[in-house]
Amino acid sequence: xxxxxxxxxxxxxxxxxxxxxxxxxxxxxxxxxxxxxxxxxxxxxxxxxxxxxxxxxxxxxxxxxxxxxxxxxxxxxxxxxxxxxxxxxxxxxxxxxxxxxxxxxxxxxxxxxxxxxxxxxxxxxxxxxxxxxxxxxxxxxxxxxxxxxxxxxxxxxxxxxxxxxxxxxxxxxxxxxxxxxxxxxxxxxxxxxxxxxxxxxxxxxxxxxxxxxxxxxxxxxxxxxxxxxxxxxxxxxxxxxxxxxxxxxxxxxxxxxxxxxxxxxxxxxxxxxxxxxxxxxxxxxxxxxxxxxxxxxxxxxxxxxxxxxxxxxxxxxxxxxxxxxxxxxxxxxxxxxxxxxxxxxxxxxxxxxxxxxxxxxxxxxxxxxxxxxxxxxxxxxxxxxxxxxxxxxxxxxxxxxxxxxxxxxxxxxxxxxxxxxxxxxxxxxxxxxxxxxxxxxxxxxxxxxxxxxxxxxxxxxxxxxxxxxxxxxxxxx
Amino acid sequence: xxxxxxxxxxxxxxxxxxxxxxxxxxxxxxxxxxxxxxxxxxxxxxxxxxxxxxxxxxxxxxxxxxxxxxxxxxxxxxxxxxxxxxxxxxxxxxxxxxxxxxxxxxxxxxxxxxxxxxxxxxxxxxxxxxxxxxxxxxxxxxxxxxxxxxxxxxxxxxxxxxxxxxxxxxxxxxxxxxxxxxxxxxxxxxxxxxxxxxxxxxxxxxxxxxxxxxxxxxxxxxxxxxxxxxxxxxxxxxxxxxxxxxxxxxxxxxxxxxxxxxxxxxxxxxxxxxxxxxxxxxxxxxxxxxxxxxxxxxxxxxxxxxxxxxxxxxxxxxxxxxxxxxxxxxxxxxxxxxxxxxxxxxxxxxxxxxxxxxxxxxxxxxxxxxxxxxxxxxxxxxxxxxxxxxxxxxxxxxxxxxxxxxxxxxxxxxxxxxxxxxxxxxxxxxxxxxxxxxxxxxx
Numbered sequence: 001x002x003x004x005x006x007x008x009x010x011x012x013x014x015x016x017x018x019x020x021x022x023x024x025x026x027x028x029x030x031x032x033x034x035x036x037x038x039x040x041x042x043x044x045x046x047x048x049x050x051x052x053x054x055x056x057x058x059x060x061x062x063x064x065x066x067x068x069x070x071x072x073x074x075x076x077x078x079x080x081x082x083x084x085x086x087x088x089x090x091x092x093x094x095x096x097x098x099x100x101x102x103x104x105x106x107x108x109x110x111x112x113x114x115x116x117x118x119x120x121x122x123x124x125x126x127x128x129x130x131x132x133x134x135x136x137x138x139x140x141x142x143x144x145x146x147x148x149x150x151x152x153x154x155x156x157x158x159x160x161x162x163x164x165x166x167x168x169x170x171x172x173x174x175x176x177x178x179x180x181x182x183x184x185x186x187x188x189x190x191x192x193x194x195x196x197x198x199x200x201x202x203x204x205x206x207x208x209x210x211x212x213x214x215x216x217x218x219x220x221x222x223x224x225x226x227x228x229x230x231x232x233x234x235x236x237x238x239x240x241x242x243x244x245x246x247x248x249x250x251x252x253x254x255x256x257x258x259x260x261x262x263x264x265x266x267x268x269x270x271x272x273x274x275x276x277x278x279x280x281x282x283x284x285x286x287x288x289x290x291x292x293x294x295x296x297x298x299x300x301x302x303x304x305x306x307x308x309x310x311x312x313x314x315x316x317x318x319x320x321x322x323x324x325x326x327x328x329x330x331x332x333x334x335x336x337x338x339x340x341x342x343x344x345x346x347x348x349x350x351x352x353x354x355x356x357x358x359x360x361x362x363x364x365x366x367x368x369x370x371x372x373x374x375x376x377x378x379x380x381x382x383x384x385x386x387x388x389x390x391x392x393x394x395x396x397x398x399x400x401x402x403x404x405x406x407x408x409x410x411x412x413x414x415x416x417x418x419x420x421x422x423x424x425x426x427x428x429x430x431x432x433x434x435x436x437x438x439x440x441x442x443x444x445x446x447x448x449x450x451x452x453x454x455x456x457x458x459x460x461x462x463x464x465x466x467x468x469x470x471x472x473x474x475x476x477x
Numbered sequence: 478x479x480x481x482x483x484x485x486x487x488x489x490x491x492x493x494x495x496x497x498x499x500x501x502x503x504x505x506x507x508x509x510x511x512x513x514x515x516x517x518x519x520x521x522x523x524x525x526x527x528x529x530x531x532x533x534x535x536x537x538x539x540x541x542x543x544x545x546x547x548x549x550x551x552x553x554x555x556x557x558x559x560x561x562x563x564x565x566x567x568x569x570x571x572x573x574x575x576x577x578x579x580x581x582x583x584x585x586x587x588x589x590x591x592x593x594x595x596x597x598x599x600x601x602x603x604x605x606x607x608x609x610x611x612x613x614x615x616x617x618x619x620x621x622x623x624x625x626x627x628x629x630x631x632x633x634x635x636x637x638x639x640x641x642x643x644x645x646x647x648x649x650x651x652x653x654x655x656x657x658x659x660x661x662x663x664x665x666x667x668x669x670x671x672x673x674x675x676x677x678x679x680x681x682x683x684x685x686x687x688x689x690x691x692x693x694x695x696x697x698x699x700x701x702x703x704x705x706x707x708x709x710x711x712x713x714x715x716x717x718x719x720x721x722x723x724x725x726x727x728x729x730x731x732x733x734x735x736x737x738x739x740x741x742x743x744x745x746x747x748x749x750x751x752x753x754x755x756x757x758x759x760x761x762x763x764x765x766x767x768x769x770x771x772x773x774x775x776x777x778x779x780x781x782x783x784x785x786x787x788x789x790x791x792x793x794x795x796x797x798x799x800x801x802x803x804x805x806x807x808x809x810x811x812x813x814x815x816x817x818x819x820x821x822x823x824x825x826x827x828x829x830x831x832x833x834x835x836x837x838x839x840x841x842x843x844x845x846x847x848x849x850x851x852x853x854x855x856x857x858x859x860x861x862x863x864x865x866x867x868x869x870x871x872x873x874x875x876x877x878x879x880x881x882x883x884x885x886x887x888x889x890x891x892x893x894x895x896x897x898x899x900x901x902x903x904x905x906x907x908x909x910x911x912x913x914x915x916x917x918x919x920x
Binding site for chain 2: 001002003004005006007008009013015047049052055056059068069070073076077079080081082083118119121122125129130131132133134136150151154155193224225226256258259267271272273274275276286287290293294296297298299300301302303304307
């Protein structure tokens with residue numbers, strides 16, 4: 001039999017990671033409120049499902065956004081023929097405008113720098129192909145999205161060097177950690193070509209403040225390496241302070257702009273992962289030109305470009321959508337984290353993303369990744385929730401789990417919370433952690449309301465009941 | 478403390494980024510630029526350059542538009558936009574089952590039922606461009622080689638080589654036998670690769686051929702498959718023009734050859750298809766890989782994550798292509814119209830004294846202008862091409878950009894314009910040929 005390539009026979013596809021095992025468990029027994037009430041609830045998929053009604057209403061009012069309707073079919077032929085890798089101009093303009101809006105219009109994006117790709121997945125691979133040769137490497141702060149192992153390395157031959165971050169300082173990226181990782185790579189004779197940051201972070205749900213970003217930009221300039229900023233979660237920042245983009249910071253510090261590249265997508269902010277709208281935005285003309293040529297391998301369907309162009313050029317709709325999406329994410333996040341804190345489960349303080357970074361260190365039998373896997377298996381098999389173990393994100397500390405909250409309806413959320421509550425209650429005898437590690441007042445018996453329309457005020461109780469990490473305390477003080 | 482930024486020295490990009498393997502410096506694209514700067518328009522720019530270098534199929538759009546007009550609710554999200562949410566969220570790299578089923582049926586219909594396709598072997602990619610690159614990543618390692626018969630589609634230089642690091646070794650074909658692929662040519666190419674220390678991993682054929690506009694005969698397909706089996710290498714058959722064969726009986730797919738052999742050697746065979754040519758939908762980025770090899774299917778599916786088809790587009794096409802009445806009528810009508818166009822251009826060229834290779838498929842003809850060359854060289858060909866581009870104002874593709882080993886051949890597209898525009902193009906050619914006769918008489 002004719003052999004296939006090394007790339008094909010290797011494990012670079014990354015599907016043997018624990019990240020995907022839970023998905024398999026979910027797929028064999030997915031939760032359904034009536035058909036499979038005991039099925040696994042999917043909390044390992046970072047999707048944004050909270051605003052579809054909003055979008056559907058807009059679609060009904062704008063049939064011209066589809067080239068299949070009576071109102072839109074006059075555009076069918078020219079759209080179907082349009083395969084220019086520059087992309088439909090209205091599409092680029094609308095995306096540039098949307099990116100600006102999401103950043104509070106504090107910065108403008110040039111439509112001529114917008115390059116399409118097959119989702120952010122395609123964008124990351126494309127950027128890696130442009131910036132690094134096989135064997136060269138990017139620095140990536142841990143914990144990071146497991147897909148990067150495939151996207152940046154599989155077909156490119158590029159390596160990833162972790163920048164270790166830990167809970168002692170809330171997993172912040174420090175100059176020391178960057179320098180340390182860089183020098184370690186040098187000693188191992190690995191050539192670092194760039195630094196990849198995801199901001200807001202997946203899986204942390206936090207974003208970097210301006211000072212940190214300035215330090216990062218200074219660092220890449222000093223080392224003369226590229227900076228890739230994955231800002232795919234930019235519009236999911238649901239609480240103050242406002243998100244700061246790399247695009248804003250480079251206006252304020254001395255910087256070689258040829259080093260700066262942003263990856264974006266509509267998969268998270270709009271909730272359209274199926275439409276494969278990935279964007280590479282580079283401040284480097286050569287990279288823009290090269291990426292544009294490469295985009296031939298992953299162009300956005302012109303049918304979808306047309307839809308997105310129509311939708312995102314509607315200012316009123318977009319302003320309302322962004323505000324509404326933030327509001328709904330805020331509410332969902334608050335309810336979720338507050339309820340968890342009442343059960344004695346803490347998570348990293350966060351104000352962005354579609355997930356929380358849950359701290360289950362106290363539930364580990366021992367401080368090892370084996371123990372983390374054991375706990376994870378219990379959560380999948382007994383609690384019947386698919387959550388993502390921190391080790392699959394290359395977290396250096398065992399016991400952390402990413403738990404998604406925006407990919408389900410309120411009812412499923414309630415079921416998930418009740419399962420967690422039952423599990424904690426059941427295991428309280430066997431796993432009583434030292435008092436000072438607990439979230440405060442977990443012994444307080446609170447009856448959690450099942451009402452789905454409770455106003456936010458009802459959740460704001462006396463600060464002494466809140467977990468010390470609860471963002472609600474932050475909001476009130 | 479401010480970090481002193483020295484005068485920015487450009488940090489090196491990758492070798493892939495600075496290489497020219499993207500291929501855009503070829504004359505194939507230079508003509509496009511001339512067209513972009515001065516495009517012909519029936520009303521507004523009658524002296525502009527007519528684009529005959531773009532293999533697009535515009536002859537059957539009315540059929541698609543009619544379908545949409547009669548099936549609004551099915552193809553759009555309709556009133557209440559039901560299904561939008563599920564569709565927008567669907568990012569499974571297996572692809573919509575209904576779409577894969579519809580594609581399998583469509584491919585079967587094109588082949589007159591002479592081959593069957595299993596929807597679970599269909600892998601979706603954003604265009605044939607991505608499909609060919611993806612297959613190359615799977616079948617060959619960097620530095621290895623694929624054998625490709627000449628003349629071939631210029632885009633292969635980029636698609637098969639650029640990011641993969643794989644090389645193309647040409648299988649030389651020539652006009653003495655209508656550019657057919659022979660076992661001798663296959664063997665010569667293989668030896669040539671070996672002499673350059675290149676490991677041959679597979680053969681890539683385009684059937685029907687671009688730029689020849691003709692189908693590969695059954696006996697030749699069998700020879701090629703035998704050769705691949707003998708050398709233990711892969712065979713990729715790009716059948717992107719399969720639905721553009723003027724007469725259905727004249728196209729034989731590699732799938733049919735395999736069926737006739739009871740699928741012996743099937744696991745080395747992979748088919749590439751797309752809706753860009755047959756349905757005229759290049760903008761929608763609909764490509765497929767069909768492989769008889771389970772490992773290739775699994776790996777290709779995983780790799781397709783980098784280049785999935787928009788679920789919105791999958792949904793539209795699943796509806797359209799599941800409608801058998803529509804697809805039967807479309808395939809038949811499209812063939813008839815392309816045939817008519819082909820006859821029109823061949824007759825027109827003949828009247829002007831120009832011969833073409835006998836073709837039976839595709840969106841172009843393979844025109845022989847070798848008698849007009851100042852010298853029988855690539856240089857001579859490019860000089861002639863320049864005249865045709867700048868004086869006759871037609872963008873046609875020189876054979877050298879397709880790696881043809883004989884100078885003087887040109888690919889001329891005929892399906893990307895109205896009949897009226899084609900008449901204008903033929904008139905210009907006629908006038909040009911008349912003028913050359915006058916010139917040569919006066920010399």
